[in-house]
Amino acid sequence: HRHLLGIAQLNPVEIIDLLDRAEAMIPISRQRKTLPSLAGKTQINLFFENSTRTQASFEIAGKRLGATVMNMAVRTSSVAKGETLIDTAATLNAMQPDAIVVRHGSSGAVELLSQKVECAVLNAGDGAHEHPTQALLDALTIRRHKGRLNGLTVAICGDIANSRVARSNLILLGAMQARTRVIAPKSLLPRGVEQMASEVFTDMEKGLEGVDVVMMLRLQNERASGGKLIPSVREYYRFYGLDADKLARANADALVMHPGPMNRGVEIDPAIADGPQSVITEQVEMGVAVRMAVLDALLNKEEGRE
Numbered sequence: 001h002r003h004l005l006g007i008a009q010l011n012p013v014e015i016i017d018l019l020d021r022a023e024a025m026i027p028i029s030r031q032r033k034t035l036p037s038l039a040g041k042t043q044i045n046l047f048f049e050n051s052t053r054t055q056a057s058f059e060i061a062g063k064r065l066g067a068t069v070m071n072m073a074v075r076t077s078s079v080a081k082g083e084t085l086i087d088t089a090a091t092l093n094a095m096q097p098d099a100i101v102v103r104h105g106s107s108g109a110v111e112l113l114s115q116k117v118e119c120a121v122l123n124a125g126d127g128a129h130e131h132p133t134q135a136l137l138d139a140l141t142i143r144r145h146k147g148r149l150n151g152l153t154v155a156i157c158g159d160i161a162n163s164r165v166a167r168s169n170l171i172l173l174g175a176m177q178a179r180t181r182v183i184a185p186k187s188l189l190p191r192g193v194e195q196m197a198s199e200v201f202t203d204m205e206k207g208l209e210g211v212d213v214v215m216m217l218r219l220q221n222e223r224a225s226g227g228k229l230i231p232s233v234r235e236y237y238r239f240y241g242l243d244a245d246k247l248a249r250a251n252a253d254a255l256v257m258h259p260g261p262m263n264r265g266v267e268i269d270p271a272i273a274d275g276p277q278s279v280i281t282e283q284v285e286m287g288v289a290v291r292m293a294v295l296d297a298l299l300n301k302e303e304g305r306e
């Protein structure tokens with residue numbers, strides 16, 4: 001592939017290949033070494049939506065591979081003067097980058113941009129569509145703890161309707177033969193969710209029974225059209241916030257995950273977020289390795305490969 005637009009474009013062999021490549025990047029990243037595999041290449045990070053983890057880790061990943069990395073400051077760019085996405089893409093393309101990493105609020109915007117440039121395009125999250133590197137880093141984190149993905153039961157809980165993280169994870173985990181459960185109030189379940197997950201629950205305590213992984217999602221209030229997603233935070237936390245009582249329903253060695261940023265006290269008890277089962281900071285660390293692997297795979301393709 002020339003681009004990474006979504007997990008949906010990858011088959012299981014390609015997913016495993018990227019996870020194995022990421023695994024190999026961990027020691028390089030941990031020792032803060034530079035592998036000059038992207039020396040002489042230029043990477044542009046173009047984030048139309050806010051980010052801490054994804055933007056920082058794509059920048060660190062590119063630099064650890066020796067690339068020249070430029071972060072476009074979208075807010076002070078000519079986008080603020082009304083320049084369109086396509087004109088912005090054509091403008092950056094004229095500067096001959098090797099890769100553009102894009103985050104955008106609209107589903108499909110990253111694919112559209114990929115059709116207008118000659119370099120590799122990596123999706124860093126587009127609307128409620130996909131966040132492929134997040135799903136890969138989540139899979140790597142799970143695989144490192146559980147030794148496998150197939151046969152595990154993974155619960156994804158909370159604001160499924162607005163979540164590109166949930167979509168990418170459901171596609172990846174399904175492809176890797178894991179069992180997936182989504183847990184949310186009806187109002188936060190997207191249409192067609194039954195086709196995306198193995199099981200759907202509106203009762204969190206039932207949904208967490210015997211799971212190997214509990215993946216919490218941020219309540220994305222900024223995506224609520226004209227108001228709030230939920231009537232009461234206190235009520236939401238009572239029924240859908242991950243606390244010790246609800247976590248006790250999961251397997252004793254269940255991993256607690258969250259892509260971040262967290263709303264502490266809304267979807268997760270801070271004591272659980274910082275507790276012994278939490279791998280939330282490890283997810284962030286794996287993000288660097290995964291982004292190194294994806295950049296390396298796309299920009300150093302062997303001749304003759306797709």
Ligand code: CP
Nearest residue numbers: 051052053054259260
């Ligand atoms: N998980 C994630 O995408 O976080 P950021 O929005 O901080 O990049």
